[in-house]
Amino acid sequence: MPELLIFKELIEENGVPFTILNDGNGQYINGKWVPGGQQDVSKIGIILPLSNDDMKYIESGTYTVKERKLLTTEPIKIGTKIKYKENTFTLQGFKDYTEYTDVHIYLMRWREGSGVV
Numbered sequence: 103m104p105e106l107l108i109f110k111e112l113i114e115e116n117g118v119p120f121t122i123l124n125d126g127n128g129q130y131i132n133g134k135w136v137p138g139g140q141q142d143v144s145k146i147g148i149i150l151p152l153s154n155d156d157m158k159y160i161e162s163g164t165y166t167v168k169e170r171k172l173l174t175t176e177p178i179k180i181g182t183k184i185k186y187k188e189n190t191f192t193l194q195g196f197k198d199y200t201e202y203t204d205v206h207i208y209l210m211r212w213r214e215g216s217g218v219v
Contacts, residue, residue, distance in 0.1 A: 107203040110175045117146035120172070123183040123190070132176050142185070147174035149186055149210070168212035175204050184210055 122131060122143040130136070131143055150171045170191065172184070184191045195209030 104202065109173075109203060109205050113148055113173060113175055113205070114146055117148050117174075118186070120145055120147055120149065121185040122178065123185055130179060145174065145176065147172050149173075166212065170210040170212075172208040172210050173205050174208070175206065177206055178208065180208075183213075186210070189213075 122145060124136065124142050136143070150173070151167065152169050152171060168189075170186070172178075172193070178184075178193055180193050180196060182193045184193060190213045191210035192213055193208045194211045197207040199205060199207065
């Protein structure tokens, strides 16, 4: 098996802040249970617009220019609400490259009424 490609330092140096929104129910964050009522959690990740290839090879439904990719070194539960700038997104997809790298790649679906992208 090839050696893992490590991007943690690159993501920490070039990433942007985003917030994992706590929905009031408990959830696992970074492998630890966080009970409901806890504060939102600030994280760092790289957030990118979808490329033309991403938009072309959709698995289901349609993507818009408002959707984003999130690259982070920490696993996040699918369905989690993410706040980035003034917009709220829902994590709806994950590309599993963890066999090769420490990066988790998620699709962030824009939530209507959450702000301007």
